[in-house]
């Protein structure tokens with residue numbers, strides 16, 4: 001538990017997979033956590049954080065960003081088109097692009113503002129009806145559609161079904177990324193980030209194993 005434990009485990013997993021030290025980015029997912037726990041991690045020098053709601057992030061991060069230099073904020077949760085403008089202003093990276101309407105909106109904002117966050121396309125690898133993400137069969141076409149809009153695609157993201165072996169989902173995501181020439185793989189959470197690193201994750205999204213259990217969400 002805690003930041004240093006997780007960074008050590010990431011370093012070990014990188015080495016076990018013959019991957020370069022530092023090739024995996026740790027996104028500390030701070031959603032719903034008490035501010036003092038988040039600030040403790042900032043004080044330890046960590047700067048890459050993830051939130052799953054635009055509004056919650058807007059309430060907490062502008063103040064932290066004034067007091068701590070170099071904060072790099074990632075949106076890991078679903079994004080509604082009508083919140084896209086606010087998201088683009090706050091986040092360096094969005095991990096949840098999953099439909100043409102949102103892609104179009106982000107492309108329009110990029111045209112107006114001259115910049116766009118780095119983007120991951122979320123893939124619903126478990127084909128769960130309640131879950132966001134494009135279906136695996138639709139991923140290639142959606143990647144091409146986003147490229148047609150000149151969006152800065154970094155890679156793919158998935159959240160495996162709770163009850164299934166995550167490695168099958170990580171391997172599927174890696175395969176789809178590879179055949180589309182995408183290098184980024186946003187996969188792995190508190191319970192399975194080492195497995196994700198073995199299968200090529202470039203970004204792991206770890207919350208409770210750093211900050212402690214969440215009281216909600």
Ligand SMILES: *Cc1c(COP(=O)(O)O)cnc(C)c1O
Pocket residue numbers: 029031052076077159189190191205206207208209
């Ligand atoms: C909450 C969340 C995480 C972190 O989950 P933990 O199990 O607490 O590590 C990762 N990714 C997404 C999309 C999340 O919403």
